Amino acid sequence: MPDLLLELFSEEIPARMQSQAAEDLRRLVTGRMVEAGLTYEGAKAFATPRRLALTVHGVTVRSADIREERKGPRVGAPEKAVEGFLRAAGLASIDEATIQSDPKKGDFYVAIVEKPGRPAEAIIAEIVPEVIRSFPWPKSMRWGARSAPQGTPFSPPEAEGTASLRWVRPLRAILCTFGPETEEPAVIPVEIAGIAAGNVTYGHRFMTDGAPIRVRRFDDYVPALEAAKVVLDPERRKAIIETEATSLAFAQGLEVVEDPGLLDEVAGLVEWPVVLMGRFDERFLAIPDEVIRLTIRANQKCFVVRDPATGALTSRFLLVANIEASDGGRAIVAGNERVIAARLSDARFFWEQDQKVRLEDWAKKLESVTFHEKLGSQAERVERIARLARELAPALGADPDAAERAARLAKADLPTAMVGEFPELQGVMGRYYALAQGEAPEIANAIRDHYKPQGPGDLVPAEPVAIAVALADKLDTLVGFWAIDEKPTGSKDPYALRRAALGVIRLVLGNELRLRLMDIAIASYDQLAHSLEGRANVWAYLRDGAEGYDCVEVARGYRANLAYWDTAVLAHVDDPDVQVRNKRFNFDGREIIVPRFAARARVALDLLAFFADRLKVHLREEGAxxxxxxxxxxxxxxxxxxxxxxxxxxxxxxxxxxxxxxxxxxxxxxxxxxxxxxxxxxxxxxxxxxxxxxxxxxxxxxxxxxxxxxxxxxxxxxxxxxxxxxxxxxxxxxxxxxxxxxxxxxxxxxxxxxxxxxxxxxxxxxxxxxxxxxxxxxxxxxxxxxxxxxxxxxxxx
Known part of the structure; x- marks a missing residue:
């Protein structure tokens, strides 16, 4: 049976898009083939930085003939109904239809529509342009003169009538062949944006002369690319990188620090991977390992290397080049060493400067950092977390003072220069800075671990102080956004509230904690109300507010200060001297203002229902x-x-x-x-x-x-x-x-x-x-x- 080979050759495709693009190409082409009546035995797609490729083997030669009966109007129906039936069925006159009888509905017309099968080549020739034009790139670009909108200064006369084409990067060539193993494959007649399909591809951008390479089918396509210094299969490129990196490190008595995400990315940056080893000044090893690794990874896409005996990072690193350089890669390594030295120098400066300020002083800067316009600043949020962590501590076997101290310092590293450069290190740097200023290890570890667990593979904190701060942090987030009715809807979850709920679940189950979440949610809500006390100077938390709402009583002069809360006047009080929390205030306007906060019981119940849904999902994933x-x-x-x-x-x-x-x-x-x-x-x-x-x-x-x-x-x-x-x-x-x-x-x-x-x-x-x-x-x-x-x-x- 015939096989299809399709290659879309372009400028460099971003590495992060390649895997999904290959899968989309396979899904779209084979899906439309099946819709058109073609079947196939198997299909596989590949991606390199410069091409998407698809092979479909065992394709039927033509689609099957179709005989379809279309039921029409009853005999004697109005003329317009009959005319519509004839148009839909493609009949010239009603005489071409047959009449069938139904004991209940009487006689009615039936058209027998026969559609002969079509050659696979013709079907594929229609499918490929459709797929290219509708390809679901996350981001794409209009490119070339032929793609400029007609009537603009960028549209030359020769581009008249040419449809606009969008692709992730400029599309340069299309290879599309079809045929059985025993015959010479035919080139499918595909043309889009002036690019006609052929039976040629191109090799490595730098390691070949750029001459076209003729191929017939997939069996000779892969070796032809290999000869032209292109490894088609991304899994094979990853295997080459892993093998060469491991060998180079082993030769120096070292081992590569595994980084699956970086491996996937680097494999999408090269067509002919060549692994090289470089080094940086050992004085930079005084910087925390996480900083070194992230600096080298984020900026240069390089792997770090450690000593297997101690687990400590060494001054070596591994880079992946896309070329076999004539000098053995010395110039490439030197260039990377210069850039990495500059980056590590910056990181060392951040590290040294940050430590000149104590965490308590960094924490004061959180007063100017807004967490959410309706939930206050990060400083106010830290205060809520600290109080809730202290309340939770006894039930978790944690020291309340340690839990509160850790919570107050947990976000202190956010304004630091290092976290500003590398946001991924929030918490991690806080731990280093806490230890440097003499904080207890349990407090430092809680600063690092209170964000955890952030994903299915993330470890769950096990130290009591860390658990208390982690739970308080996540519950404050959940209760706060529930209180202002900013809950996840459908696929939208901009504040990662589902992840926060799953984090609470994993903390509870992973540490076998017996907690009443209803009571904790209400306590968190109380902290939320208390933290807003300073906004109106006289915040009153009334548990018996109308319909369970929490009210704030303010003088008329404070009305403007609360305007952005979307407030509403609930009622008037008769006595201008109102006692609030055992304190007497004179209210000039005698107004009760109600911020749009849902009742705490309602918030807690709704949040618990959300926890129930998340727990059900978690249990099903665990096999229950x-x-x-x-x-x-x-x-x-x-x-x-x-x-x-x-x-x-x-x-x-x-x-x-x-x-x-x-x-x-x-x-x-x-x-x-x-x-x-x-x-x-x-x-x-x-x-x-x-x-x-x-x-x-x-x-x-x-x-x-x-x-x-x-x-x-x-x-x-x-x-x-x-x-x-x-x-x-x-x-x-x-x-x-x-x-x-x-x-x-x-x-x-x-x-x-x-x-x-x-x-x-x-x-x-x-x-x-x-x-x-x-x-x-x-x-x-x-x-x-x-x-x-x-x-x-x-x-x-």
């Missing part, structure tokens, strides 16, 4: 069953026995660790015989209750069963079920209180024999309405007893 997650999340914050279950319905579950333990316990238990017994017993009771509630109404059988009625008139199996259930509930409750969820479910599973006997011997829908209702209440008690662990109605299977 979807239905088990739903079964646990359907519970209220606390559940108890049949009589007590659901008393706090509607309250969220905010102990994330306990939620996860319930899900894990439920999954393990359902794999056992006891789990099957519990699920079967539950379903027998739930099914009959569901059927009877449809008749009597939902909630008709709520409330405890009448014990006296069961003892006096009930069947032996009915009394046995009641007695066994009471014991099972006690045992289950004790296990739940001990957080032994598997034990609780095992206690409930022991109800299975009594449940089976009840259904075998007792008529639930007795003729006596009192007996019927009481037996259904007994079954409802059984159904509710399982809520001590999970909502079993959500479990599939």
């Amino acid at each position: 069953r979807h239905d088990l997650i739903d079964a646990v999340f359907a519970l209220a914050r606390e559940t108890g026995s049949a009589e007590g279950a659901g008393e706090k319905a509607g309250e969220p579950q905010d102990d994330l660790l306990m939620i996860v333990r319930r899900v894990e316990a439920l999954g393990r238990f359902l794999e056992t015989d006891d789990g099957a017994n519990l699920l079967t017993g539950y379903r027998r009771a739930a099914n009959i209750l569901r059927a009877e509630e449809r008749k009597d109404g939902e909630g008709a059988f709520d409330g405890p069963p009448d014990h006296h009625l069961i003892e006096e008139r009930g069947e032996p199996e009915e009394r046995a079920l009641l007695h066994v259930m009471e014991a099972a509930e006690r045992h289950a409750r004790a296990h739940v209180e001990a957080e032994d969820f598997e034990g609780a479910m095992k206690a409930l599973a022991e109800l299975r024999p009594a449940v089976d006997a009840f259904f075998d011997k007792v008529t639930v829908n007795a003729e006596d309405p009192a007996l019927r209702a009481n037996r259904l209440r007994l079954l409802n008690r059984l159904r509710r007893a399982t809520l001590a662990v999970a909502d079993f109605s959500r479990i599939a299977g």
Whole structure:
């Protein structure tokens, strides 16, 4: 079967775009081929700095013939309807249509439309220009005279009628061949913006003479490029770089510091990778390793090298050239050494100058740094974080004073020169500066680690002080943006709030923390309100504000100062002397101004719902069953026995660790015989209750069963079920209180024999309405007893 080879040859494509561009080319071309009726066996795309290439093998020679029946109007329909049908079906007259009969709708016209298959070459010739014109580059450019808009000074006469073309960089040539292995491939007749497809490509920009290279198909395309000093496959280029870099470092008794991101980038900068080693002055090693690595990486795209015995960086570095230089690369290395020396000299200056100012003094500069116009400055935010970290510290086993101290210094490195040059080093430099001025290691580590975890692969802080500051930082961010209603929507999350929520989840689960997030969210909200006290000089945090809103009482003269808060007058007070926080103020205008802050309870509940969604995603990614997650999340914050279950319905579950333990316990238990017994017993009771509630109404059988009625008139199996259930509930409750969820479910599973006997011997829908209702209440008690662990109605299977 024929194969397709397509190459789009251009000026240098940015490295960050190459991988996605190759995938887009494969997806767009093969997708349109399939839409046009062509099939294929396989496809693979490649990218180098100067080309996108695609090979599609096993393509069908032509698309299949299509015979389609198009239903038309009924016989005798208005003339306009018939004319429209003829145009759509491509018929010259109604005589070319057939008539079909329908017993219900009568006779109607049917057109038989036959579309013969088309040669693959013709289809591909249409697809390639479409793909080029609609290619989804993140950024593109209009280039060349032929691409200038008509009628502009840049559009020469010869460009008249030429459509505008946008591409990431100027497109220079198109290679497009198609044919089977046994025949000479044909060049697909493609032309766009004056560029006609051919069967030639070009080699390395500097290591060849630029002469065109003729190719037939993919099998000779790859070796032809290799001969012209171009490695087509980016994975092979990465392998060459890794191998040569490792060899050069090993020869010096050193090892390369792995950097997958840099490796991907460098592989997209070269077509013929050549690894060289350089060095810089050892005096620069006094700078922190992170600074050296980032300086060399960000500016020169070079790899750093370390001593395997100590793990410390050395004064060597590795660069990847795109040419085999005649001097062995000495000039290239020398040029890179000069630039790196200059960059490291700047970094050393920043390092030395920053340390001349204490972190406390750097922190004062945060007063002029706005965090968000509605949430205050970074200094105000630091104050909130410090207070919340102090509140959290006892529950985390951290020293409150250390937690508060670390929080107050956590953002102090933001105004420093080093972080201004390398924002990625925020926190990292704060740790170095803290240690240099004599702070305790736990405080310095908390400064570095409070941003963590920032991604799925990031480590979770384990030191108590760091955990306290990290949680306070993330929760302040979340509560603040929830309070001003700046929540993530769809794919938009400009403040990375989903990442912050996942960070809280990983901190809690990774350190097995038992925390009530509802209480913490409210405490964070309180800190937010308190931090705004200085904005109006007389900020009053009224917990009983109208509809739960937090109010600020201000004199008329402060109204202008609050205008940017989008304030609104809520009410007037009669007494001009108003007591606020045990202080008396005279309010000239006697106005109560309400900033647009949602009620703290509403904010906390909405935020907890967001945490629940993020935790569900996290658990699914960890492999937990979807239905088990739903079964646990359907519970209220606390559940108890049949009589007590659901008393706090509607309250969220905010102990994330306990939620996860319930899900894990439920999954393990359902794999056992006891789990099957519990699920079967539950379903027998739930099914009959569901059927009877449809008749009597939902909630008709709520409330405890009448014990006296069961003892006096009930069947032996009915009394046995009641007695066994009471014991099972006690045992289950004790296990739940001990957080032994598997034990609780095992206690409930022991109800299975009594449940089976009840259904075998007792008529639930007795003729006596009192007996019927009481037996259904007994079954409802059984159904509710399982809520001590999970909502079993959500479990599939």
